[in-house]
Amino acid sequence: MAIEVRPGTLFEDVRTLVGPKRPDANVCWCLSYRIPSKQNLALRGTARGDLVKELVAQDPPPGVLAYDGDEVVGWAAVHPRADTSFARNRRIPHVDDLDVWSVWCIRVRPGYRGKGISHHLLKGAVELARSYGAPAIEGYPVDNGGSKVDITMAYVGTRKLFEKAGFVKAADTDSVLNGFPRVLMRLNLR
Template sequence: MGIEVRPADVFADVAALVGPKRPDANVCWCLSYRLTSKENTSLEREARGRTVRRLCAEDPPPGVIAYDGDEPVGWAAVHPRADTSFATNRKIPHVDDVDVWSVWCIRVRPGHRGHGISHALLDGAVEFARSHGAPAIEGYPVDNGGEKVDLTMAYVGTKSLFERAGFARAAETTSVLNGFPRVLMRLDLG
């Protein structure tokens, strides 16, 4: 398997990974953390897709995509923390004043799971942040202690996934997802 991770600047590929089957459906589009809560809740149906289309055209785009050949098989949302709702999130602390980037969603298409794509996505997110001058990158995975995480909640990743990518625990959080505490994991890129 030759997985290649590239910037998420092709809207159709992002839509295939995080968009709804029906364009008028009111789903996340991976905007819940990318926008402020007020912006996110103000967007409905087709407006959510139009917003993602606009973000794909920006520099930097909203994340990275894993491709198996020409097929998009995975997504990771990664962007400067200052441009996300993590900038003001009371449950996820700020470690310091570094202009850190955040990776908050890792999603692999059904039929492609269990082949290491989430590892490639996280590595790709790190390289993407580094190539845009990020001094550090953070993630906020669950500390599941090896227990199974419900697939609908697995998008944040696990502590062990981040550890294998070189991240270290930087802080505790008061955030809980699927009954598991979330931890702040960080990798310095300098």
Template sequence: MTIEVRPATAFGDVRTLVGPKSPESNVCWCLSYRIPSKLNNELRGPDRGAYVAELCRADPPPGVIAYDGDEPVGWAAVAPRSDTSFARNRKIPHVDDLPVWSLWCIRVRPGHRKKGISHALIAGAVEFAREQGAPAIEAYPLDSGDARVDMTMAYAGIRKNFERAGFSYAADTTSVLAGHPRVLMRLDLTPPRRAPK
């Protein structure tokens, strides 16, 4: 299986990965951290999908999609932290004033899990942020150790997967998800400086 990760410009594929079965449903659509809570509460049913369709047409698009051939099998939300609710989140600290990007949601479709897709999504999100000029990328995964994590709450990712991708622990948070503390993990994306000759 060869997984390719591409920017999330195809709304139909995003809908397959994070949209509801019923268009009238008020599921997340991966908007809850992306937009202010007031707007998130106001957007109902089909308006949520319409909002995401606009995001897919924007530059940059709202994240990346993992494909197995032509089939969308995974999603990762990644954007400048300043454009998300993490910009004002009191539970997730700011390490410094760099205009970092946030990677906050990783979702692999049922039937495609345990095949390395989440690892490909993290790598693809990192590359996407780098191409957009991000100086660093952050994630806020669960620090669950060896404990099992409920799949519905595993969207934040788990610490060891980010460590495997080269992220380093940067700070504790006061955020808890599914009974597990979240930590701030970070990866510097600035190219190494060359020593003068």
């Protein structure tokens, strides 16, 4: 399997990874941390997909996609923190005033999990942030100490995944997901 990671500029491929089976279903679309909470809660049905279509057309794109040949197999949301709810999140601290980027969702399609694709996605997210001049990139994974994380909550990644990509723990957070504390992991890019 030769995995290639590319900027998330193809709406149909983004929809394959984060969209619902029914276009009118109210699923995340990876917007929970990308837009303000009030806007997120107000979006219903197809409005969520319409917004993602707009975001995919913007520069920078809202994330990266992993491909196995022509098959889209993974997604990672990455964007400047200032454009996300992490800019105002009281549970996730700011280490400093750098214009860092955040990576907050890593998703691999069923049938492709357990093959290292999340590592490729995180590396691709780092490369996208670097290509836009980000001074650093942060993630907010669970510190699960090797315990199993429920698949529905695994989208934030694990501390071990981020450490393998060269990130270091920069701070504790007040956020808990699936019973595990989340930590702020950072990779300096300059």
